[in-house]
Amino acid sequence: MKVTVIGCTHAGTAAINQMIKLYPEAEITVFEKNDNISFLSCGIALHVGGVVKDPTKLFYASPEQLAVMGVQTHMQHEVLNVDTDAKTVTVRNLLTNETFENSFDKLVVTTGSWPIIPKLEGMELENILLCKNYNHAQTIIEKAKYAGRIAVIGAGYIGIELVEAFEQLGKQVTLIDNMDRILYKYLDQEYTDVIETDLVAHGIELALDQTVTGFKGTNGAVKQILTTKGEYEADLVIMCIGFRPNTELLKGQVDMLPNGAIIVDEYMRTSKPDVFAAGDSCAVMYNPTGQHAYIPLATNAVRMGTLIGKNLLQPRVKYLGTQGTSAIKLFDYNIASTGLTETAALAAEMNVKTVTIVENYRPEFMPTFEEVTLKFVYEADSERVVGAQILSKADLTQMMNTMSVCIQNRMTIDEVGFVDFFFQPHYNKPWSLLNQAALQAAALAPAEQVEKQAQPARKADPAAAEAPTAPVSPVK
Secondary structure, eight states: OEEEEEOOSHHHHHHHHHHHHHOTTOEEEEEESSSOOOBOGGGHHHHHTTSSOOGGGGBSOOHHHHHHTTOEEEETEEEEEEETTTTEEEEEETTTOOEEEEEOSEEEEOOOEEEOOOOOBTTTSBTEEEOSSHHHHHHHHHHHTTOSEEEEEOOSHHHHHHHHHHHHTTOEEEEEOSSSSSSTTTOOHHHHHHHHHHHHHTTOEEEOSOOEEEEEEETTEEEEEEESSOEEEOSEEEEOSOEEEOOGGGTTTSOBOTTSOBOOOTTSBOSSTTEEEOGGGBOEEETTTTEEEOOOOHHHHHHHHHHHHHHSSSOOSOOOOBOOOEEEEETTEEEEEEEOOHHHHHHTTOOEEEEEEEEESSOTTSSOOOEEEEEEEEETTTOBEEEEEEEESSOOTHHHHHHHHHHHTTOBHHHHHTOOOOOOTTTOOSSOHHHHHHHHHHHTOOHHHHHHHHHHHHHHOGGGGGSOOOOOOOOO
16 A cells, blocks of 8 residues: 655644555655654744743654665655545655656645735835744744744744744844734633733733734845735844644645635545545634634644544544634733634624633632633533633633543533532632633523423422522532
8 A cells, every 4th residue: 555645744644654554565655845743833932931941852753764764755845736536645855856756555634724914015024924833943943043023923822932032032023913812713892901901011012903014124134014904123133923724735626625624534635535634734613613714733633634544544533613712821820812802703693602711710719820811702592611711820721621521521500510520729729710710601591491390390390389499609
């Protein structure tokens, strides 16, 4: 069996490792455009800020390791064309410019994503950089040494983490975004307000609700950023406005979302037989909505890549979908979210309710304790939990992993309210914060729903109808 893998970062590496274990007789050939594989781009900001001193630690596999395991690894080889009917790929060696054709029995497309690059006046100026791979990280670090004012365009996770890293390096930092608040896709406003206040307290200039229209430079290097609301000085600009799937090779050959993300089934199969795909090049099943969505996360990529290996010859293990669970540490705050925010749910025209609790995470008789803000988003009718967010100076981010499981299993607020969680004063209160939030949400049930739930009891025992029904009050 000849298996061709295009691209070898998270999804590709995971698929290869699994295929080696399950199909030792397979002839696996990898074509990777870059000169390295398996780079953890989520560590770029840590590397830029000096937290990660040795960048080689941000790689978890190498071409040499794959070669030892019998994989034919072709680095700096660009796939120019894929013919899914003829089962061939056309490849160019970027070092020699040689072009050749390779056949396959199974094709694994893990080509990932690439930063969105807007067509703006002045984009050709020096010191306007992207942030995606290892080479980008090294360039950012080198250029930042000589920059006094740095602007980050894009207030998602990558942009926010870079802003923190640059501030800790003593730079003057401006954060620009076209939305009216930061981290718009991940958190609701009560959370982003807290984070924005903290950013400003650290001397970071926020330029929100404005769109970049161009750049001006001096001697070929960027000096000013032009937006719909003003001009900002900068010696270095980092573009972090988002990513798009790298899927041109399969365009018109497999089913895709309008943005080009490849649609795969629960076994990672595309609409073409023997063609599999995973990672940032793909759409994923988003459990909160039950729809395919583009959610480029390394966590999704490694799961999907591993499933390709398991399902390569026959469908065996289903993909369980994703909640888009993610977290970020920003200065003193630990923040995480899973599923839909209230903003996103309402934009999707879902009928949702929310409950937010602000509580100390452990008993007040302990020597120290920190405040935590926890929010649930749930469907008004079914009471199915579809999202959750948490923020605290204490690290409680693992609670969002727990809530991810709850959302994946379509649990209601009543069910979450009575999940068995341990109590230990070092870590929490007698009622877990997750229990508390769910119970408070249940206590907010509309009167007509309580009336409806009480009807069977009245028919069975008329006397019981006269007993008042009190909502459960969570223990604090």
